[in-house]
Amino acid sequence: MVKFSRGGVTAPSGFLAAGIHCGIKPSPLLDLAVIASEVAGPIAGVFTTNRFPAAPVIVDRLHLRHKTGRAVIINSGNANAFTGAQGLADAKEMAQLTADFLGCPHYQVYVGSTGVICPRLPMPCIREHLPRLMARLRKGGHREAATAILTTDTKVKEVAIVTKLQGTTITVGGMAKGAGMIHPNMATMLAFLTTDAMLHQPALQQALSQAVERSFHCISVDGETSTNDTVLCLANGSAGTAILDPRSPDMARFQQALNEACLALALQIVDDGEGATKRVEFRITGAQTTSEAKCIAKTLATSPLIKTALFGEDPNWGRIIAAVGRAGPRVRSEDFALAFDDVIVVHPGMKITPDAERRVRRIMQKKRFTIQVTVGRGSAAATIWTTDLSYDYVRINASYRS
Amino acid sequence: MVKFSRGGVTAPSGFLAAGIHCGIKPSPLLDLAVIASEVAGPIAGVFTTNRFPAAPVIVDRLHLRHKTGRAVIINSGNANAFTGAQGLADAKEMAQLTADFLGCPHYQVYVGSTGVICPRLPMPCIREHLPRLMARLRKGGHREAATAILTTDTKVKEVAIVTKLQGTTITVGGMAKGAGMIHPNMATMLAFLTTDAMLHQPALQQALSQAVERSFHCISVDGETSTNDTVLCLANGSAGTAILDPRSPDMARFQQALNEACLALALQIVDDGEGATKRVEFRITGAQTTSEAKCIAKTLATSPLIKTALFGEDPNWGRIIAAVGRAGPRVRSEDFALAFDDVIVVHPGMKITPDAERRVRRIMQKKRFTIQVTVGRGSAAATIWTTDLSYDYVRINASYRS
Numbered sequence: 001m002v003k004f005s006r007g008g009v010t011a012p013s014g015f016l017a018a019g020i021h022c023g024i025k026p027s028p029l030l031d032l033a034v035i036a037s038e039v040a041g042p043i044a045g046v047f048t049t050n051r052f053p054a055a056p057v058i059v060d061r062l063h064l065r066h067k068t069g070r071a072v073i074i075n076s077g078n079a080n081a082f083t084g085a086q087g088l089a090d091a092k093e094m095a096q097l098t099a100d101f102l103g104c105p106h107y108q109v110y111v112g113s114t115g116v117i118c119p120r121l122p123m124p125c126i127r128e129h130l131p132r133l134m135a136r137l138r139k140g141g142h143r144e145a146a147t148a149i150l151t152t153d154t155k156v157k158e159v160a161i162v163t164k165l166q167g168t169t170i171t172v173g174g175m176a177k178g179a180g181m182i183h184p185n186m187a188t189m190l191a192f193l194t195t196d197a198m199l200h201q202p203a204l205q206q207a208l209s210q211a212v213e214r215s216f217h218c219i220s221v222d223g224e225t226s227t228n229d230t231v232l233c234l235a236n237g238s239a240g241t242a243i244l245d246p247r248s249p250d251m252a253r254f255q256q257a258l259n260e261a262c263l264a265l266a267l268q269i270v271d272d273g274e275g276a277t278k279r280v281e282f283r284i285t286g287a288q289t290t291s292e293a294k295c296i297a298k299t300l301a302t303s304p305l306i307k308t309a310l311f312g313e314d315p316n317w318g319r320i321i322a323a324v325g326r327a328g329p330r331v332r333s334e335d336f337a338l339a340f341d342d343v344i345v346v347h348p349g350m351k352i353t354p355d356a357e358r359r360v361r362r363i364m365q366k367k368r369f370t371i372q373v374t375v376g377r378g379s380a381a382a383t384i385w386t387t388d389l390s391y392d393y394v395r396i397n398a399s400y401r402s
Numbered sequence: 403m404v405k406f407s408r409g410g411v412t413a414p415s416g417f418l419a420a421g422i423h424c425g426i427k428p429s430p431l432l433d434l435a436v437i438a439s440e441v442a443g444p445i446a447g448v449f450t451t452n453r454f455p456a457a458p459v460i461v462d463r464l465h466l467r468h469k470t471g472r473a474v475i476i477n478s479g480n481a482n483a484f485t486g487a488q489g490l491a492d493a494k495e496m497a498q499l500t501a502d503f504l505g506c507p508h509y510q511v512y513v514g515s516t517g518v519i520c521p522r523l524p525m526p527c528i529r530e531h532l533p534r535l536m537a538r539l540r541k542g543g544h545r546e547a548a549t550a551i552l553t554t555d556t557k558v559k560e561v562a563i564v565t566k567l568q569g570t571t572i573t574v575g576g577m578a579k580g581a582g583m584i585h586p587n588m589a590t591m592l593a594f595l596t597t598d599a600m601l602h603q604p605a606l607q608q609a610l611s612q613a614v615e616r617s618f619h620c621i622s623v624d625g626e627t628s629t630n631d632t633v634l635c636l637a638n639g640s641a642g643t644a645i646l647d648p649r650s651p652d653m654a655r656f657q658q659a660l661n662e663a664c665l666a667l668a669l670q671i672v673d674d675g676e677g678a679t680k681r682v683e684f685r686i687t688g689a690q691t692t693s694e695a696k697c698i699a700k701t702l703a704t705s706p707l708i709k710t711a712l713f714g715e716d717p718n719w720g721r722i723i724a725a726v727g728r729a730g731p732r733v734r735s736e737d738f739a740l741a742f743d744d745v746i747v748v749h750p751g752m753k754i755t756p757d758a759e760r761r762v763r764r765i766m767q768k769k770r771f772t773i774q775v776t777v778g779r780g781s782a783a784a785t786i787w788t789t790d791l792s793y794d795y796v797r798i799n800a801s802y803r804s
Contacts, residue, residue, distance in 0.1 A: 052727035052735050082735060084725050084752040117720025118754065200521075227724050304791075305799055312800025318519025321484050325454035333454050333484060342618050350486040352520065388555070389706075391793050397707055398714025 001163060002257045004264070008142035008158030011173035012196035014038045014238030018136035019148030023127035024077035024115070024122055025148045030148035032126065032133055034098065035192055036071035040108050041236040042201035043069030044208040046216075048229035054081035055091040056111035057230060063095070063107040067201040069234045072192055074112035074149050075097045075126065076177070081117040083089060090121045097127065101134040112190045112230055114151055114177060146175035149190055152396055153179045157268040161257045165250040169198040170239040172257045176265040179274045180358045189216065191231040191265050197254055198237030204247040207255050208233045215262035219270050220301040220386045233258070275392030279368050280310055285381045286337075286374040292329045293382035296373065299327035300384075307389035315360035317345055324373060335376030341369050403565060404659045406666070410544035410560030413575035414598035416640030420538035421550030424531035426479035426517070426524055426628045432550035434528065434535055438473035442510050443638040444603035445471030446610040448618075450631035456483035457493040458513035459632060462498040465497070465509040469603040471636045474594055475500045476514035476551050478526065478579070483629040492523045492765065499529065503536040510721050514592045514632055516553055516579060548577035551592055554798055555581045559670040563659045572599040572641040576661045578667040582675045582760065591618060593633040599656055600639030605648045610655050612634045617664035621672050622703040622788045635660070636640075648683040672787045677794030681770050682712055687783045688739075688776040692804055694731045695784035701729035709791035718760035726775060737778030745770050750778060773802055 010017050019033040045064050047057050063069075073094050080087045095109040102109070113121070146156045158177040162169055178189035199207070212231055237243075244251045270279050282300045287293035300306055305319045317338060324331060338346040340363045345356040363369050376382075412419050421435040449459050449468050465471075475496050482489045497511040504511070515523070538546075548558045559578040564571055581590035601609070614633055639645075646653045672681050684702045689695035702708055707721045719740060726733055740748040742765045747758040765771050 050724065050727040051729075051731075051733050052723055052738075067646040079720070082720065082752065084735075116718070118725055227727060304795070308796050309800035311796065314800065316518070318481070318484065321454055321519055322452065325629055327453075329453075333455050333486075336454075350484065389796060391796050392794060393706070394710050394713065394791060394793050397710035398716065 002253065002260055005162045005171065007160040007173060008146050008175045009035050009036045009173045009192055009194045010142040012171040012194050012238065014196055014236045015141060015173065015194045016137040016141060016287035017145035018133055018141040019144035020129060020133045020136065021096045023125035024075055026043060028316055030144060031075055031077045032129060033074045033145040033148035034071060034133055034137060035145060035194065036102060036137055037234060037236040038238070039236050040068050040070040040104060041234060042067060042199060042204045043110070044201065044233045045204035046083040046209060046212045046231045047298055048227060050227045052082055052227050054113060054228040055083055055087035055095060056078050056080055056113045057228060058088060059091040059095060060110045060230060063110060066107045068108055070104045070108035071098055071102055071297050072110045072112060072232060072234070074190065075121070076149050077115040078113060078119060078121050079117045079228050080113040080121045083118070083120055086120060090123050093123065094126060097130050097210055098134070110232055112149070114149065114190055115230055117227060123144035141176065149175065149177040151177065151179070152274055153177055153272050155268070155272045157272065159261045159264040161261045163253050163255060163257045164199060165241050165244065168239055169243050170195065172261045174261045174265050176269060178269040179272050189229050189269065191216065191262070193233040193258070193261060195233065195235045196237065196239035197235055197241055197244060198245045199235055203244060203251070204235055208259050210255065211258040211262040214259055215266035218384050220298065220384055221267050269386060270387055272305065274396045275390040276387035277390055278310060278388045280386055280388070281370040282384050282386065283370055283372045283381065284375070285372065286376045286378060287329065287380040287382070288378035290382060293380045296324055296327045296329060296375065297382045297384040300322050300373070301386035304389055310364065310388035311390045313361065313364040315357050315364060317360070320373065322369070324375070329375065329377070331375045331377065337374040339372045340364070350375055367392070404563055404662055407562040407564045407573065407734060409562040409575060410548050410577045411437050411575045411594055411596045412541050412544040413562035414573040414596050414640065416598055416638045417575065417596045418539040418543060419537055419541065419547035420540060420543040421546035422531060422535045422538065425527035426477055428505060432546060433477055433479045434531060435476045435547040435550035436473060436535055437547060437596065438504060438539055439596070439636060439638040440640070441638050442470050442472040442506060443636060444469060444601060444606045445512070446603065446607035446635045448611060448614045448633045450629060452629045452631050454484055456481050456630040457485055457489035458515045458632060460481055460490060461493040461497060462512045462632060462634070465512055467618070468509045470510055471512055472506045472510035473500055474514060474586055474634060474636070476592065477523070478517060478551050478553055479517040479595045480521060480523050481517045481519045482515040482523045483628050485520070485522055491736065495525065496528060499532050512528065512634055514551070516551065516592055516630055519629060533591060543560050544577065548657035551577065551579040553579065553581070555579050555674050557670070557674045559667055559674065561663045561666040563663045565655050565659045567599060567643045567655060569648065570641055570643050572597065572643060574663045576663045576667050578671060580671040581674050591631050593664070594616065595635040595660070595663060597635065597637045598639065598641035599637055599643055599646060601637055601646045605646065605653070606635060606637055609614055609660050612657065613660040613664040615747035616661055620786050621668050622700065622786055628796060676798045677792040678789035679792055680712060680790050682788055682790070683772040684786045684788065685772055685774045685783070686777070687774065688778045688780065689698065689731065689782040689784070690780040690784055692782045692784060695782045698726055698729045698731060699784045699786040701725050703773070703788035706791055712766070712790035713792045715763065715766040717759050717766055722773070722775065726777070731777065731779070733777045733779070737777040741774045742766070
């Protein structure tokens with residue numbers, strides 16, 4: 001049994017957090033956050049595949065070779081990306097300053113940055129205000145930490161999940177940011193998970209990779225992937241359970257808790273997608289391979305014509321047909337089927353349900369619904385959750401920096 | 403020497419055209435067009451790669467086996483796509499009805515349709531009004547024909563180019579439609595070219611394929627490709643020149659005229675892109691292969707974050723860097739360079755021009771400019787012309803059918 005609880009990254013025992021305004025963003029917006037465990041523990045990470053990874057991503061990958069973590073320091077308002085050797089030095093200094101306060105090795109501190117690409121990080125602000133941030137570290141600091149990592153997000157994104165392992169309650173907590181540049185294989189997306197369970201690092205890495213594959217890799221707001229995408233999961237064993245055996249039922253339960261936590265954060269990101277008025281699930285079935293199913297799902301989820309029709313609540317499913325036809329896989333029109341929620345619009349054999357339009361129009365007026373496409377080539381499937389494309393998406397992104 | 407002239411598909415001698423309202427669209431919008439040559443001649447075609455080609459595309463591919471053409475009949479307001487056996491019968495009937503009037507074999511008439519996907523073509527309207535359309539065939543009918551093929555287009559798109567072959571003036575004329583679903587490898591795009599030069603059909607097909615590769619395949623409005631994309635070129639030899647030798651200088655001049663005609667129509671399509679306020683040329687150089695250069699160009703030209711920044715005239719080039727980084731090719735940040743028109747923003751070695759932002763902001767306020775990306779891997783290049791992403795794109799597509 002896995003269930004939702006209250007709180008965020010500090011819900012698991014032994015974790016503290018804080019967030020402050022240090023001056024990267026206009027006052028009084030929070031722009032610097034920290035999460036710290038009372039003791040070091042195993043840490044796992046999944047990073048962007050972008051060819052120009054940001055400085056904090058490079059630093060985190062280096063630190064991850066040591067496989068242990070104590071804290072994460074994160075700023076918003078500046079991505080510290082495409083900043084060269086200077087940016088790398090700045091990210092390392094952020095980790096070192098935090099490590100000095102906690103009295104741990106620099107490689108146990110991880111760094112996250114999100115915001116505008118290219119400008120140098122304003123290190124004087126960070127140096128001056130970091131002591132104040134560290135002094136605020138506390139159990140109740142999860143929400144201000146989750147607030148301090150946001151950019152164009154309109155909502156704080158937090159999760160806490162509890163389950164029992166070996167008769168003891170353990171907790172998985174998390175926070176995330178992301179609203180634009182959101183696409184499978186991540187995005188301008190940061191997510192930080194914490195747990196008071198205890199695992200060997202390889203098991204934790206494997207569990208995180210699986211959870212990310214089923215959550216953050218299945219969402220798309222605008223087809224963009226960024227230079228800064230990072231998901232980290234830190235375990236400290238404070239719940240007092242023994243180290244999880246990777247083949248045990250307890251491990252399966254922990255995996256389920258981590259999956260639920262990642263999916264909850266991922267769907268919060270979609271719900272807060274830039275300008276989004278709806279969340280739509282594209283479910284592709286009947287593909288020959290999973291990658292074929294994903295290819296079709298991505299094509300639909302990034303089609304501006306489909307996304308504007310979702311916004312306009314216009315049952316113009318010809319656009320879905322055209323997009324499936326251009327996706328790449330050799331789909332035959334006779335095998336194609338299409339449903340909105342439980343209303344089958346196109347049956348195999350190109351038969352169209354006579355009164356489908358009226359019923360689909362009603363479904364499209366909902367905040368959440370599913371569009372299922374079947375291509376009759378095999379048994380592989382894929383799902384992507386996405387948003388519509390609205391005036392507000394254009395407004396937000398035409399003037400993000402101004 | 404190749405130069406622009408006045409007129410459209412009837413500028414070459416021996417070609418007539420007409421357009422009328424037959425009732426597919428609301429009155430009084432023109433929705434049925436015909437182009438006819440006084441004599442049959444060789445014809446060449448390039449069609450959509452979409453897996454669900456529309457009925458007229460299937461019919462045209464069949465007719466093209468005969469390699470000769472006399473006329474093209476085109477409707478707007480209905481794509482006759484995903485309409486199964488009935489749609490195929492309807493497209494064939496359109497060709498047959500037109501052939502009956504002209505007294506030519508059915509396979510010398512080609513069909514084009516553009517509009518909403520799925521609904522059946524209203525054949526009674528077409529049957530009733532086709533005689534009136536054919537009766538209007540005339541030299542001065544090019545503009546009404548060019549008007550009758552439009553959907554969300556706001557402007558008629560025509561071209562006429564003249565050059566001298568064997569001391570005789572020959573003309574290439576053309577018309578096109580397309581505003582949304584525009585992407586390399588074509589789009590909801592129809593283009594019809596005519597010429598009074600004479601070539602063997604294989605030479606005409608090769609010339610058209612080359613001209614399309616450098617024009618319609620290099621434009622993108624929204625990354626969509628449709629079920630109906632068709633480019634046809636009909637030659638009738640009415641100028642009286644001998645059959646062109648494919649290896650002659652005359653052939654090179656004809657190719658140049660056809661290239662110019664296709665590029666002029668393609669750029670007219672971009673200029674009329676749905677909601678477009680600008681036309682931006684993305685030029686990628688220094689790639690290892692042409693397909694690598696095209697891959698980067700397409701990623702930039704379809705990025706919603708870049709296209710909204712173009713609309714907002716915001717010199718946020720970090721979005722271009724992030725998009726190049728996610729495009730796929732293994733670009734190194736040290737080799738990357740970026741320029742807006744003649745202003746180099748990023749030099750190789752990650753050096754950023756200090757006062758670039760102010761100068762780039764001024765360039766971005768122009769209606770047309772070039773963004774050049776160099777990736778330092780080789781000597782291959784590619785160009786794509788695209789539009790910005792504006793409120794109007796969303797407005798037009800959220801309510802296209804309403």
